[in-house]
Amino acid sequence: MQPLTYGDVKAAAERIAGRVRPVTVTPVDSGAIRTGYREGSGDREPEPSEIWLALEQMQHTGSFKARGAQNFLRAHREAGTLPDAGVTIASGGNAGLACAWAARLQGVTATVFLPETAPEVKVARLSxxxxxxxxxxxxxxxALAACEEFAASSGALASHAYDHPLIAAGAGTLLEEIRLRIPGLDTVVVAVGGGGLFAGVEAAARHHGIRTVAVEPENSRALNAAIEAGRPVDVPVDSVAADSLGARRVTLMALYGARQDGVRSVLVTDAEIVRARQALWDHRRLAVEHAAATALAAVTADGDPEAGRAYRPGEGEKVAIVLCGANTDPGSLIARPGDGG
Structure with a gap:
């Protein structure tokens, strides 16, 4: 396995320039998130941390996956390796949406395999x-096993939701945009499923001396378990965010990234994910999927940061939290009178 490099991310950024929506960032209200510095120590007023939301849920197809899909298919088109049989992919939903969108732009067919548990909103959008x-x-x-069998029998180009360097490098272009919008960025916080977004973002962040916080549901912790075991291992998947963060095993690219300096692994509960998602709706009217709220939950959770159950920004720290997707049923959010003003 060749580790993902910053050069891979830069090449992806050049390849997809002008073909994805530039990410928007917005600051979190002062005092809305607890920080890790000690208050009341000495005569000096502590410098507050600076927390930003990266609104990647507004990307084409509703998630960051559009970046990797564009990079993957454009690279194959440039190389002359995009077959008439089209492309196929297995997905929890978001990668399939991105693949279908990018395939349509390339004029080829996409055959997408999903678990039967995939949200209806994603199935409808794929169609x-x-x-x-x-x-x-x-x-x-x-779904992945069925996809692989289909690719072998049909001649379709097999893409992957996260375990491919072109997919991960495309995802990493997000960090390049975020750092340009937030000068002096110290830390980026991302949710992790199979590890494509994390691997790409971490490779770019490491190049720029930026820390990466990898956040997973406690009962869907493929990266955290791989770090403990020293190798990718299968894990059970049981989380409210499993439709997007439901990979049984993380990629070698992601594990390589997790072993680098400046990376922290954090686990959060489903209750904390649900609470963070609801807060985004209550205070911002942002309807995001549970995977997007997983990243925010790391900095709003009640858990112990020293035990890897939360992340507390330090004094003066500039942090970007990636809201990675919006393919959700807004009807599952609770409307509360007077909120969102």
Missing amino acids: AYGAEVRLVGSEYAE
């Missing part, structure tokens, strides 16, 4: 992009 949708099994791993 709207012209994809052929096939529902298989109850977990991503079963």
Whole structure:
């Protein structure tokens, strides 16, 4: 396995320039998030941390996955390796949407395999992009097996939701944009499923001396378990965010990134994810999926930072929290009179 490099991310940024929506960032209200510095020590007033939200849920197809899909298909088109049989992918939903969108732009067919548990909103949007949708099994791993079999028999180009350097490098272009919008950025916080977003963002962040916080649901912790074991291992998947963060096993690229200096692994509970998601709706009217709220939950959780159950920004620290996707049912959010003003 060749580790992902900053050069890979830069090449992806050049390849997809002008073909994805530039990320928007917005500051979090002062005092809305607890920080890790000690208050009341000495006569000096502590400098507050600076927390930003990176609104990548506004990307084409509703998630950061559009970046990797564009990079993957454009690279194959440039190399002359994009077959007439089109492209196929297994996905919890978001990668499939991105693949279908990018395939339509390239004029080829996308056949997308999803678990039968995929949210209906994602299935409907896939069909709207012209994809052929096939529902298989109850977990991503079963959909992936069916996808691999289809690719072998049909000649379709097999893409991957996260375990491919072109996909991960495309995702990493997000960090390049964020740091330009937040000069002096210290830390980026991202949710982790299979590790494509994390691997790409970490490679770019490391190049610029920026820390990366990798956040997972406690019951869907493929990266955290790989760090403990020293190698990728299968983990059970049981989380409210499993439709996007439901990978059983993290990639070698992600594990390599997790072993670098300046990376921290954090686990959060489903209750904390749900609470963070609701807060984004209550205070910002942002309807995001649970995976996006997972990153925010790291800095709003009640857990112990020393035990890897939360992340507390330090004094004066500039932090960007990536809201990675919005493919959710807004009806699952609770409307509260007077909120959102």
